[in-house]
Amino acid sequence: MENLNQEQAAVAQAQTSENAENKKASRKVFVKTYGCQMNVYDSDRMTDALSNDGYESTDTLEDADLVILNTCHIREKAAEKVYSELGRIRKLKEEKAKDGKDMMVSVAGCVAQAEGGEISRRAPVVDLVVGPQSYHRLPELLKQAKEGQKVVETEFDIEDKFKHLATPSKEAVRKRGVTSFLTVQEGCDKFCTFCVVPYTRGAEVSRSVEQIVGEAKQLAAAGVRELTLLGQNVNGWHGAGADGREWGLGELLFELAKIDGLTRLRYTTSHPRDMDDALIAAHRDLDILMPYLHLPVQSGSDAILKAMNRKHTRDDYFRLIDRIREARSDIAMSGDFIVGFPGETDQDFRDTMDLVERVGYASAFSFKYSPRPGTPGALLEEQIEENVKSDRLAELQALLAHQQQAFNASLVNQRIEVLFEKMGRREGQLAGRSPWLQPVHVNAPAELYGEMATVEIVGSSANSLEGRLI
Numbered sequence: 321m322e323n324l325n326q327e328q329a330a331v332a333q334a335q336t337s338e339n340a341e342n343k344k345a346s347r348k349v350f351v352k353t354y355g356c357q358m359n360v361y362d363s364d365r366m367t368d369a370l371s372n373d374g375y376e377s378t379d380t381l382e383d384a385d386l387v388i389l390n391t392c393h394i395r396e397k398a399a400e401k402v403y404s405e406l407g408r409i410r411k412l413k414e415e416k417a418k419d420g421k422d423m424m425v426s427v428a429g430c431v432a433q434a435e436g437g438e439i440s441r442r443a444p445v446v447d448l449v450v451g452p453q454s455y456h457r458l459p460e461l462l463k464q465a466k467e468g469q470k471v472v473e474t475e476f477d478i479e480d481k482f483k484h485l486a487t488p489s490k491e492a493v494r495k496r497g498v499t500s501f502l503t504v505q506e507g508c509d510k511f512c513t514f515c516v517v518p519y520t521r522g523a524e525v526s527r528s529v530e531q532i533v534g535e536a537k538q539l540a541a542a543g544v545r546e547l548t549l550l551g552q553n554v555n556g557w558h559g560a561g562a563d564g565r566e567w568g569l570g571e572l573l574f575e576l577a578k579i580d581g582l583t584r585l586r587y588t589t590s591h592p593r594d595m596d597d598a599l600i601a602a603h604r605d606l607d608i609l610m611p612y613l614h615l616p617v618q619s620g621s622d623a624i625l626k627a628m629n630r631k632h633t634r635d636d637y638f639r640l641i642d643r644i645r646e647a648r649s650d651i652a653m654s655g656d657f658i659v660g661f662p663g664e665t666d667q668d669f670r671d672t673m674d675l676v677e678r679v680g681y682a683s684a685f686s687f688k689y690s691p692r693p694g695t696p697g698a699l700l701e702e703q704i705e706e707n708v709k710s711d712r713l714a715e716l717q718a719l720l721a722h723q724q725q726a727f728n729a730s731l732v733n734q735r736i737e738v739l740f741e742k743m744g745r746r747e748g749q750l751a752g753r754s755p756w757l758q759p760v761h762v763n764a765p766a767e768l769y770g771e772m773a774t775v776e777i778v779g780s781s782a783n784s785l786e787g788r789l790i
């Protein structure tokens with residue numbers, strides 16, 4: 321400031337008081353996130369973009385000047401849930417209007433992308449519809465919406481988004497804790513016949529090594545200890561490496577492992593066809609890469625895998641898991657399953673149960689097939705009856721729950737490393753995660769928050785472990 325002339329000083333003074341004014345009159349944004357981790361990450365990016373515009377985030381809908389619903393379209397009823405939430409929000413907005421207060425309403429995420437302008441036609445309370453590729457433009461789009469137009473922005477320009485993603489402040493990172501997501505790729509080119517992602521998130525685009533390493537360093541410097549790399553098809557990530565060669569996710573993990581301060585790396589979600597040698601080598605050679613792999617197979621039947629356009633067989637999947645387990649014997653497997661895909665016979669379902677028995681999962685997600693408009697699966701004849709889907713799902717989930725419980729129980733009496741990432745539910749307790757992603761509850765002093773500690777596991781349940789500090 322010393323070198324400013326009088327006129328500049330006056331302008332600077334005016335700007336400072338304007339900033340102070342903005343701060344005083346700071347507006348509040350409430351973001352409700354549905355669906356996957358990518359949406360959690362995107363919600364944070366939207367909050368970051370808006371914080372540069374004077375918005376603070378709030379957990380209370382009633383306090384909000386701006387409400388954003390960050391929606392998911394992957395399975396049924398997502399759009400219906402959004403419309404019923406919008407009904408509630410409309411009433412709240414009317415209440416607020418009586419007190420002379422305004423509230424802007426925005427729908428973001430995959431329902432926004434899929435339904436576009438239909439949303440504000442059906443729910444006139446919505447001021448702004450914004451698809452996942454345009455979040456960096458939120459402040460500008462909001463301004464247009466405030467001028468009274470209904471704004472719908474569902475263009476695909478993902479490269480542009482990656483270039484302009486808002487970076488979080490150190491303070492924002494600290495508030496979010498010692499674990500963080502980092503998107504490395506978005507979109508999917510696989511076109512599984514049941515899935516909307518290639519339509520709502522578009523073609524696969526990878527962020528550059530510089531962008532990813534830059535963001536990872538920034539997060540580590542702000543106190544993040546565990547990074548989870550995100551992508552709809554995360555192991556399809558590729559980019560020009562620092563050594564001039566084309567890298568895949570394996571090479572990227574080796575690079576990220578060098579960053580000071582990080583103690584754990586994870587990634588999700590992977591496709592079996594993109595598990596290359598370098599990625600398997602990363603599991604063998606990098607202690608920082610946690611021994612947990614979410615590798616959805618969806619079905620254990622070759623006929624159904626074919627109809628799903630997965631482009632691999634059950635034997636390919638078994639062979640792959642053998643190679644991964646050879647590289648890292650303590651790796652815990654996780655997966656996603658769909659039951660009742662069109663044409664699924666009892667024998668196809670038995671093949672899925674058999675695959676689950678043979679692989680042994682530490683945790684898994686399983687769903688009834690839900691025909692998604694616009695996907696090839698929805699047009700197939702031989703849709704399976706609801707009650708058959710329900711019975712199959714119940715049987716599969718019982719087996720998966722049994723495996724998860726057995727996996728948790730196998731850790732009792734063992735000593736494991738836990739990263740404490742939350743205050744516990746009870747006084748004097750901290751909650752952390754095992755290398756295999758299980759929540760671990762431990763009586764521990766608050767100073768250990770954010771630290772890694774050796775813990776003896778003294779109890780297990782369906783979903784978590786109990787430990788004692790050594």
Ligand code: 5AD
Pocket residue numbers: 394395514515516616618656657658687688689690691692
């Ligand atoms: N019906 C049921 N489950 C689905 N998934 C994706 N699309 C559908 C659908 N149409 C599941 C898959 C995927 C997970 C994220 O959601 O198992 O891996």
Ligand code: SF4
Pocket residue numbers: 508509510511512515516517518552553591
């Ligand atoms: Fe959807 Fe995953 Fe298949 Fe891509 S690989 S189409 S995101 S299920």
